[in-house]
Amino acid sequence: MKLQALIFDVDGTLADTERDGHRPAFNQAFKEAGLDWHWDVALYGELLAVTGGKERIRYFVERYHPNYKKDEEFDSLVAQLHRDKTRIYTELLSTGKIPLRAGVKRLLFEARAAGLRLAIATTTTPENVTTLLKHTLGEESLSWFEVIAAGDIVPAKKPAPDIYLWALKKLQLGAEVCLAFEDSENGLKSSLGAGLKTIVTINDYTANHQFDGAAVVLSDLGEPDVPCQVLQGILDGSYYVDLAALTKL
Numbered sequence: 001m002k003l004q005a006l007i008f009d010v011d012g013t014l015a016d017t018e019r020d021g022h023r024p025a026f027n028q029a030f031k032e033a034g035l036d037w038h039w040d041v042a043l044y045g046e047l048l049a050v051t052g053g054k055e056r057i058r059y060f061v062e063r064y065h066p067n068y069k070k071d072e073e074f075d076s077l078v079a080q081l082h083r084d085k086t087r088i089y090t091e092l093l094s095t096g097k098i099p100l101r102a103g104v105k106r107l108l109f110e111a112r113a114a115g116l117r118l119a120i121a122t123t124t125t126p127e128n129v130t131t132l133l134k135h136t137l138g139e140e141s142l143s144w145f146e147v148i149a150a151g152d153i154v155p156a157k158k159p160a161p162d163i164y165l166w167a168l169k170k171l172q173l174g175a176e177v178c179l180a181f182e183d184s185e186n187g188l189k190s191s192l193g194a195g196l197k198t199i200v201t202i203n204d205y206t207a208n209h210q211f212d213g214a215a216v217v218l219s220d221l222g223e224p225d226v227p228c229q230v231l232q233g234i235l236d237g238s239y240y241v242d243l244a245a246l247t248k249l
């Protein structure tokens with residue numbers, strides 16, 4: 001079966017956005033709202049088990065401030081905090097301080113040159129995706145991705161397979177002619193649930209996750225002069241991820 005499309009997760013996969021991107025943006029939003037909530041690096045690692053910013057805030061309050069009143073006012077507080085967090089996060093991305101991970105740009109160029117179709121499947125807010133792409137690959141890169149499946153477009157976020165199934169439906173492709181790229185256990189569960197063969201590139205927050213079922217688990221996509229480490233599975237005859245290596249998976 002000939003490979004036709006690559007589907008990418010965003011946070012942790014295209015770029016290391018969590019620790020120094022989303023996390024400080026949540027903290028700044030809490031501060032601006034006069035709340036004394038603060039998510040340090042370790043706590044944020046724990047909270048990442050819950051995907052989606054609004055869902056993460058709700059989980060945090062449930063777990064660490066169980067007596068906080070959960071009324072209509074709370075619902076609008078969560079919505080406002082999340083809007084503020086998105087504004088702060090996209091401003092941060094606009095400074096260009098969060099680069100793409102190793103090999104991402106190279107692989108995207110190679111895939112485009114070979115006529116592969118590209119898509120995104122993420123739980124993050126759509127404008128976070130477009131802002132990251134604009135400030136790393138340039139404005140025109142938005143058109144490279146035929147489908148950007150993001151945020152609340154499906155009610156059940158990762159680990160549910162829904163976001164990948166939605167992307168596949170839009171692409172009008174079966175899972176067997178696509179590959180997914182993920183960095184986390186929740187992400188992998190989601191892509192595998194949609195029947196997608198998946199390449200995992202880990203990061204500090206996900207290094208200890210369980211990646212059973214992944215086609216291969218790597219330190220990163222690697223570059224011709226900076227090989228990646230293979231942590232699980234086999235990258236046949238290759239020391240970085242290019243189309244030749246992907247076709248052999």
Ligand code: XBP
Pocket residue numbers: 009010011012018022050051052053054085086121122123124125128158184186187
């Ligand atoms: C990413 C996430 C997101 C971001 C926050 O997961 O969990 O929730 O942390 O995004 P994945 P929003 O990489 O598996 O898609 O605040 O915009 O929801």
Ligand code: MG
Pocket residue numbers: 009010011012013182183184187
């Ligand atoms: Mg991710």
